[in-house]
Amino acid sequence: MIEAELKARVQDPEGVMAQLEKRAPGRAEVYRDTYYDDPAGALEASDRELRVRTVHGPDETRSVLTYKGARVDDASGSKPEHETRVDEPDEVHAMLLGLGYVVSIAFEKRCRNYQFTASGRRMLATLVRVPEIDGTFLEVETLVDEDDVRSALDDVRDVLAELGIAEEDLTTELYTDAVAARRGA
Template structure:
């Protein structure tokens, strides 16, 4: 599956949240993300990501192991994504280290997630704050089967963002990992 996603800086978070609430109640969750690479940075060099995410929700805590391959759309940064739920995040962290991967960065994301159906697609809208990064972001994504479907999916995502008051000038390709690294280096 390919995650067709656009991310934007949000100028008026309260307005966007109200617009999203019209689609349903959001779920408040805190993500603890740890990104891994081999010691030589081979995953980063080929534009791939390996992440363990622990999600703390109001009713449960769960964890995911995610691998994202290189971008298939340069403008949006959309990537093929392979993800699975894991029972024991501590064991997965140990396995990755034993396989020679090293944690390269870990940080927290405070999210409010909204599932919505628009333009004939299931989408996930996530309002994001990263404590170490200034501002609020909105991620809007939908999944497509193959690279051929990415362009149309991104057009639909862009249209929904416009309905939420987000225009193309608000879009950003800034990565949280890069922003956190920059902040920690300052």
């Protein structure tokens, strides 16, 4: 599946949150993301990602192992995504390190997630704050087959427009790159 996603800097976080709350109740969660690569940086060099994410929510803590392939749409940064839940994240971290991967970067995201249907698609909208990066971001995504990416991105753009997000607010900058730049890495 392809994660058809657009990300934007939010000029009015409170206003966007109020509009999203009308669509669906939000769920506050804290993501702790650890990205891995081989020592030569081959994954990053080929636009791929390997991540362990632990999500701390109000009712549970869960972890997922995610692999993202190279972009299928450069304008949006949409990528194929394969994800599976893991019961013992410490063991997965140990396995990845044992296989020779190294931690390329780790950081925290503070998120408020909203799940709803728009244009007949299941959508996930996430308001994001990364403590090391200035500003609030909004990600809107839906999972689709590769032949449906363009249409799905049009539907995601419609949601963003309804929320008052302008085209010039869209960004493809990765959190990993922004955090690394902030750290001077």
